[in-house]
Each structure stands twice: as structure tokens, then as C-alpha cells.
Amino acid sequence: MSLSVRFPNRKLWRVLLAAVALVALLHVLTSDRTLFYTCHLMKDSAQVSQIKLPFPRDNQIESNSSFTQTGLSKTKELEEELNHSNLAEFWETAGHMLGPNGLYPEDFNVSIVLNKMATSKIVSAQGSPGGTSYKWKVRLEGGQYAIFKPQLVEPERERKTSCNTGHEQPRVEIAAFHLMRLFGFRTVPFVAGRKVNITSEILPHAARSVKKFIKTYPDGTACIRHKCFYCKVERSTCFQDGVVDGALMFWLHQPISYRLGVNSSYHPFHQLTFNKSIYNFGVNDPPHCDWVRSMRIYDKPRYFLDLVDMTIMGHVLGNQDEKHVYIRDEQDNPIMTVHIDHGLGMCLSTREVNANKNLAALTQCCRVRESTIGALNRRLPTLREDFERSSSRDRLYPLLTDHQLDAVVRRADEVFEALKKCEEVVDSSVLFDKTN
Template sequence: TKAAFFSPSVMHRSPPSGAGGDRLRAWQVGEQICSAPSTEGFHPAPIPITPCSFPSRRHKLYRQELNLTAAAALLPLRPEASWLQFHLGISRDGLYPRSSPAVGRLLQDMHDFATVSADYSQDEKALLGACDCSQIVKPSGVHLKLVLRFQDFGKAMFKPMRQKREEETPEDFFYFVDFQRHNAEIAAFHLDRILDFRRVPPTVGRLINITKEILEVTRNEVLQSVFFISPASNVCFFAKCPYMCKTEYAVCGNPHLLEGSLSAFLPSLNLAPRLSIPNPWIRSYSFDGKEEWEVNPLYCDTVREIYPYSSGNRLLNIVDMAIFDFLIGNMDRHHYEMFTKFGDDGFLLHLDNARGFGRHSHDEISILAPLSQCCVIKRTTLLHLQLLAEPEYQLSAVMRESLLQDPLAPVLTEPHLLALDRRLQLILKAVRKCIDLHGEAKVVANDTRQPEA
């Protein structure tokens, strides 16, 4: 099913993207390459026991007995490295071309290559110490994520497994305290590619040995200090302030192995600047507040008067993003990012999708507000959705087959796959309603930017 869906004879039914378009080649290959810190003679410092650490004798003995070694040997840096080829393939049409051998190699390399360093993300580093751990009540430590560097100099964002696949998000959970799911990141990449958006960075599942591939290679003493041994003799670690300072919110291996997602890094902001822009349909991040779009059915009229939503593709791209988020059930799209090089009509990056696929039994129709309130959709997007609604190319079947390629398959449970078909029908129903009200000519829009040949 998947092979047939991606064949040229089928994909031509959805107008193709340009062969290349403007590339994101704002740098020279030599400038992109940064030397990884030398690991020669590296011996981690003793791990201090902090109030947030697990202060047990067992933990101390474990740390003393660890035979910490230098990181895996770095490979020679080659211009054909998959992560570098991925970066060079970014164009105004998407993060990668439809047929990109670099993406397949990148997924394989992120799964296979040894890690040479592990650290907190820059956002987390900036916030360390900005809160009082004793004041944290809610388990907001679900944001646990790490930056891993591989022996080929590539980097990926690691999000560990926090929730079993068959578990649903409790219905009383607010979206802003929901778990971040590693399998949601993996599934979102596959869905984004099937929808022909190509706006999610390549993401793959991997079974990580958190002792050898994180603890033994990190130079960050704060990260070292949050590892401990559980009563079940499993190796665990937890997020430091400002997220969570309690061992009950830790993630644990079995005893060392832990599932997680690895999402490829985008080019450095210094080399390929990006803008982070508030979503016009942002939700209220309070327990009782509502945003204007939630109470004003004419809200889109206001948005259409504001630059850059008053012309070009920006509003159409927002609708694309809403359709994607509705399919995965993501209510947490408070901002979106764009590469500055591609201007106002550049594509929107679909980053941070770990809060998707939380509830297969519920369809959050409010996520479709940009579509239902603005009543506009790209012709290419609509044609692709209609194709995926046909029995021979059913979205759930194409996703099921695509996800079998991931090392952690099965990535989604069957109810989540079937929910995709149900939600797709709801999207098409919303489009038909708009066409009935306004006519196809006003609802179905052509891209204002034509792809380059």
C-alpha cells in the first residue's frame, strides 16, 4: 500500500513540489562543520549528591563502581555525512525532497551510530536554577529531553519513553501538562511525510543504553547528578529544575535500556536563522481562560486584516498546520517557526509533536478552527487528503506500513491508526461545509508561490 501510494503514477495526482526551489545554502560546507570536544584524557568529575539526587548508599556505590570510559572514537568528518546532506537539501518546498536518499541514511545513522556526548538542550540550560524545586507541585517534568551527539558529528534531540503505547491521556489532563510521548514524535514524522508536507525533521526510534550512551559520555555534572538506581535495580534519571526535581517523575531503563525518539537537528540558528512566531490560534495556558478565537466565530476576519495573513500563503500554511495537528490530536501548537531565508511565504516547521496521539477515542474539533473559521484550504492539500480517503490508499493503511520501518515498531496502537481515518473524514466534511457556504472558488486556493521546475 505504501509503495503504491508513493509511486509516481499516484503522486502525480497531487501536483508535485518543485525539483529543488531555493536551497537553504546560506553557508559553506566548511562553515557548517564544528569540531566535537576532544574526549582524549577525559575523566568525569565525581558526582556531587544534591538535594534533588537520590541520596542512597546504593547510588553512591553504583557511581563508584562504574567504569567510565572515553566516548566512542569520532569518525572522520565527510561532506557526504547524512546529517550534512539533509541540511543541504532543505529548500523553500520543504525540509527534504520527496525522494531523498539522505533522509533514509540519516534515520539509519541516528539509530546505529554511537553517541559521543549527551547534554541538556540550550533552552533547559538557560532555565536551570530559575525555580525552587520545593515549590513544584504538578508533574511538569514530562518535558525531559536531551541533546545527543553522534560519532559522525550529527546531533539529535532525544525524548525518552514516558507513557506506554496502549495508555491514553487522562481526560481530566490539561493539554499543557500532558505527557510528551516519544512514539508521537516518530509517528508525526511519518504522517507529515505521507501528507507531503515534509515539515517535520527526520525522526527515528532507538533503544538507548542510558548508562553507556548518556551517563558515560556526558560532561554535564548536573546531568550526571540526576542518575540513580531504583529499588527495582533499574538505572533512572530525572529532569533538573525548572521541570521536576523528584525521583518519582524519573524515567528508568530496564535495567539500562530505554526507548526514545531521536529527531535530527536543523542547521544552527547562526547559519540558517529562524523566526518563532505566536500562533494566531494559540490556546489559553491557564485553567479558566479563553482566547478570542474560542468565543468569536468571526475571529478569522480580524486575522485576515493583519500582515502577513492578509496575503500570500501564510494563512494557508496555518490551515495546513491545523489539519496536521488535528490528525495527531495536538492541542499544544502555541508557536510556529520559519526559516528567514525563504521569506513570508516559506513553509512552517512542524516541530515538537510529542503531545500528539494522546487520545484515540476523542477528536478535538477545536484544533480545526483555522479551517472552519477561515474556510480556505490549499488545492494541493485537499487533493492529497482526498487521495488518502480512497479505499486503496487509506491513510491508516499507509501509516501502518510506513511505521513498520521504524526500529521500535509497532509505533502506534491500532485504535490510533483507525482514528486517523475518522479524523480525515471530519476534515473533508468541514471542507464540504465551507464549499456549500462560500463556493469552491473561494474555499479551494492555489499556492501563491509556484514551485520552481
């Protein structure tokens, strides 16, 4: 004899359960807690050694003057070591160069790593779901992982209408790496342009998650079927010679976490561009600024100033897709802020790249690193020449148009205009923070 229980109205029970789940979710989102989405980036234990932090934690950095003697080797010795190591040793060293203020030393010759990324053999490729663009997670000879974002539409060299929509642009992703470095930020993982032959370099080593989206023809043509997150409609892009341009991004060896601010999908000063609302923040608004600085991570001066830096550089680069991401230790404590996802940047729309909105962290708190403003001021007069010299060796050169570089300078000028407003209400000793 079997016993079964019948509910009088299954639809009603489903609605009630959904309502309970929604209430629980809203409680979490509106509480004082902050959500942390953590992803362990190098999961293949055979390829990655145990992580060793080469520098002390945030509250110990300034007091530990012995770091320069006990940290990484001098830059020239490091470069020499890279040039004479096998591939496995090369990637291991390149992935563990981080110091207190960057993923690699200040005067490091980044072309050593960029050239290796652009030329090393691809030994595996698998699909990488999520995010806003179609991409592959590839493994290079020697064990280094990277993300490859192919150029699947004609380069939108001057996106003037709607920012943060459409397909990501690999050349913009690469350009952001060089520009951030020129402005003194060594917090963007290595990005190199690469031309990849789909038939000979990808398909022989591809997982099913990649192969099912590729179709080849006897004349050498290769087509990739893909769907843009914002475009919704699936389409197919074909390459007559089977070669696709793309940006190859170095996969960090350290675990990272995405910091999501309370009541904001990205951070507490930046309203998403997807939501057309604009913050009407005034200049120097202590209550909201104090609230932000009471939040975990931002209660440390270093990481609060990192947040201000991020909003400034997001505006300068015309990037509406910025996220506060940090390398963390095993206890989920931050040890360095990193900057990723610049493929939707370099937007020329003055309507959407709005200084009042994007620079709210600066204008509302009127506090910024002195070194950040100094770097902007020093670099702008020679930015075009410096960027040309830095990016000219990339396989996808030229990366930006003259109009895009002009827009970078214009938006940097808007940062200085915001500083003038702050100088009217706070003393310069408060405005310019000397914290590194």
C-alpha cells in the same frame, strides 16, 4: 566619610517598580507588533558551514522556473551521494536538502537518514532545559546534533482523558513524522526511534547537566531523575537493563523563529488547551480573518495557508501543542514553515480535541490549499497500510494502536465536514486555493 541613601519604604519602591514593568509588558503584548522568539540552532561554528539558501525567497519562487534546474541534485543522485559520503559530509548534505516546499525532496528515501540517526555513535550529551519534557541534546559522530526524548513512563498508548498534559510520548513523536510525510508534509525534521544504553552510550560522554540526574547500580540498572512540566512532582524512572527507548529528532542546520500571534501564545486562531475557554467562531467570519491576514508573515498568502494547514494537521493528529515555527534568513524573513513538538499528540479525548475549536482557521476564513485536501482524500483509504509500511523499520515499532489510527481517520473526516459548511457560504473557487 561615606554617604548612604535610605529609602523610606523599600517594599513600596519594589511594588512600584514591578507595576511599571507590568505596564510596559502589557503595552508590548497588546500593541500591533508581533513577538518573535528567535533561536539560532547550530551555534557551533566548527561543525556548521555558512548557510546557503538553495531556493529564492517567497515572492520569487513562482516566477523562477529555473529552480528545478539549479537547485539540489536529482533525488537518486542525492541518495547515492549520501550512501558514499563520510559521516561529516552525510550530515552536511542531509541538513541542506530543503527546497521550496519541504526539508527534503518529495520522493527521497527517508530511511537513509533515519537509519544513520538510529545507529551513529553518540559522542556527547548535555541537558536541554525548557519545554515540557526531560531531554538531552546529543551530538552524533560526524558532528550532527539531535534532541533525544527518553520514554520515562509507561507508554500512554491511548490517552483519553486530558490532552496536552503528562509526559510526552516518543512513539507519538515518531508516528507524527511518518503521518505528516504520508499526507504530503515534508516539514517535520527527521525523527527516529532509538534504544540507548545509558551506561555505555551516555555516561562516558555526558556533561554534568546530564550526569547529575542519572544513577547506576552494579546489577546494570540505571535510573533517571526527572520532572514533568505539567506533573510538577519530581520522580525517578529505572531501567533494569540500563536501556531506555526514545525519539531522536534531527537538529536543523538553519536558524528558526517561533511566531507568536498577538493575544495568543500560539497562533491567532487557536486558544490554548491549558485555558479551558473555547472560541465560538462561526463559519466564514471575514473581519477576524482579515485581521489575521494583515499580520506580518500571514499577509503573504503562502504563510497564511501554512497556518491553515497547521491547524488542520494539528487536529488530524490530535495535537494540542502546535506552534508556528519557520526557518528564516538573516533579516528574519520566513522562507519555510516547519512543524515540531508532536509528543503530546494522538489524544483520544473527543471533549478536548474539539473540531469547532481546532479548525477555526479553516471554518472562519473558508480558504485552504487544494493540494492539502487532495492529499488527505487520496491517503485516507490506504492510511493504515501505508503507515505500517513507513514505520515498520523503526526501532520502537509498533508506534500506534489501532484506536489511535482510527481516531486519525475520524478527525480527518471532521475536516471534510468543516469543508461542507464552508461550501454552503463561499464558492469553491475561493475555498480551494491553488497556491503551493
